[in-house]
Amino acid sequence: MLLHFKAFLTSSFSHRRISRQMCSVRTLCSLREDSEMKDLVDYIDSLKNYEKSGVPTGAGTDSNDGFDLGRMRRLLDRFGNPHSKFKAVHIAGTKGKGSTAAFISNILRTEGYSVGCYTSPHIQTIRERILLGRSGDPVSAKLLNNLFHKIKQDLDQAIKEENGCISHFEVFTAMAFILFADEKVDIAVIEAGLGGARDATNIISSSGLAAAVITTVGEEHLAALGGSLETIAMAKAGIIKQGCPLVLGGPFLPHIEHIIREKAVSMDSPVVSASESGNNLAVKSFSILDGKPCQICDIEIQIVKDLKLSCKLHDLKLQMPGAHQLQNAATATCVALCLRNLGWRISDESIRCGLERTYLLGRSQLLKSEEAKALGLSGATILLDGDWTHC
Template identity: 90%
Template sequence: MLLHFKAFLTSSFSQRGILKQMRSVRTLCSHREDSEMKDLVDYIDSLKNYEKYGVPTGAGTDSNDGFDLGRMRRLLDRFGNPHSKFKLKPFILPGLKVILLVILRTEGYSVGCYSSPHIQTIRERILGRSGDPVSAKLLNNLFHRIKQDLDQAIKEENGCISHFEVFTAMAFILFADEKVDIAVIEAGLGGARDATNIISSSGLAAAVITTVGEEHLAALGGSLESIAMAKAGIIKQGCPLVLGGPFLPHIEYIIREKAVNMDSPVVSASDSGNNLAVKSFSILNGKPCQICDIEIQTVKDLKLSCKLHDLKLQMPGAHQLQNAATATCVTLCLRNLGWRISDESIRCGLERTYLLGRSQLLKSEEAKALGLSGATILLDLMKPTPKNLPKH
């Protein structure tokens, strides 16, 4: 997912200015650490970078014009297929990674996470066992360890290996090195031809599709229907599919049809029977929160069941309740696959999740740094509901 920022403030301060100044408040340390891996940054910046220069038309579709997953398979094979060495991988499109990380870590699992893009430093894309962005030292050491093989791979692929492919490979190698119990992988573009989609059905715990909007319209075929087909490319044979939604009926039909063809059971977080409700709003430890209920029904042979009443979610908004419900469905799927995840861990994980920039009340010194002394500022950098989707 390439983030589309939307800011709601008590003044008409520009989004671009907010992002620029907030970054300047917090980036000095990151810049100092990133100088330790200058060789790596220079190296990957010399590769094709579709995030920076734009994605070719149709590149994310399952067509002759699409990205070459064979190239990614050959690259990972060179490094011993590290993506096959950590146990299970929920595969995310997009957005639920932080909630899942907190729930799984609350239960005591070591969790890796790979996502894109980053805001301050490329290290943010890889979260290891510690839960923090990978250290510059660790990333730099890995780069120098594999550089000779990278050079050879790039030569053999006639220079076609991209910035994203190299960094995805590095993430998988790090997760294998750290022997994480589970990894949460976020697709970078669409799904079908994304570099992360080399994960096989035997290595996948669950696929998750949260929304279908108009991001990367040209790269994913030019229509909502083609985007839905591209995103459905992450569905694997026999692996559960969790839908966030809500979706337009014909878009959901496309995804569900692919799931049927792959014998993949489907769980919908937007099912009316799940009984999602925002009950009230409050302030918890100086932060806004909403009091919610989530009830999940049993879905076919997936023995889903969870009653979470009076949840205190620190990220207000109906969309965040939907995210919480989707994360709950994913963790229940994992539990039904044999993973130990208690209702209490789900509750604690949901209530402890908090993201900078998501329904965040800025401190007085942060408001002052933005030139808005004395103002009360609620910052919400979120992906808005596309105009052509049903509101929720």
């Protein structure tokens, strides 16, 4: 019997119950390390957390109702503007941001770069949101805890001066950027939290942006992003910066892609699309490798418009199955080609190896027998595919 995660959520088991049971199979190592960060976790949990409470109407739009980016600028100015000390790939989109970020990060790590990666949400520990260095491991509890105690007094003062309005996400984003600067990463891959234009991550300037990425545009967070697909597209297009290349995932509805491309034209930003008609993305077969689902596929990128880019990857073994993951891998490939066009050293072999080594918990993940048993489903084969919020 195969139970798919999304179908499983609609069964007699509630999401909350499943979350509790999944938490019961967290590793003791993660629990022990997180106990070292009790002061930090308690501190940020005391702040406004829109992931738990929901986002207010219009909060992600570039309007009077939108989040206050000035607050984030003031916060980072207090810490010496760490976001100005590294290059970044900035990713927005309704779906596919986390997977695309993982693909890009692993391509760069395979080439030998020290990479910072900032994504959300997390599954087992908040440390998963910040990956550091050439290994791609979550930031250590010790490093995160040391940083917190180092900056806590300044955080207290900032929160007081902003009348308590600084959020959980803003503080953790600031901590990620400080760590990326302190660790002198070669490049950071940063996932926007909501929308793009008014997201806390969108303080990255054109001088710091290597490439912007918009994966997809869908109706998630509709009210928070203006109430229509068009306003959602405009919010996500807010990450486009003057003269910096834009990579589109897609495919998009024609009028939605037109909105995004119009913004890119106004910013003199060259556009590369993973969904160009000249590209070839094909799933050839599926198999199980080392107990994990795998798809054998081809990615052929041939861009001849704004930027002349090409790459052919045949018989690619992706550990992240599904047509959507092939699309995410192609989007990451386009990002790598854009970076190569800008002078970054990235070989086709590094692109291949980086894509093939990418694997994420909760993305097309087959549970082990003991994990299925913990859910009360002994003998079932369970495939998880979705985002888990922090439990």
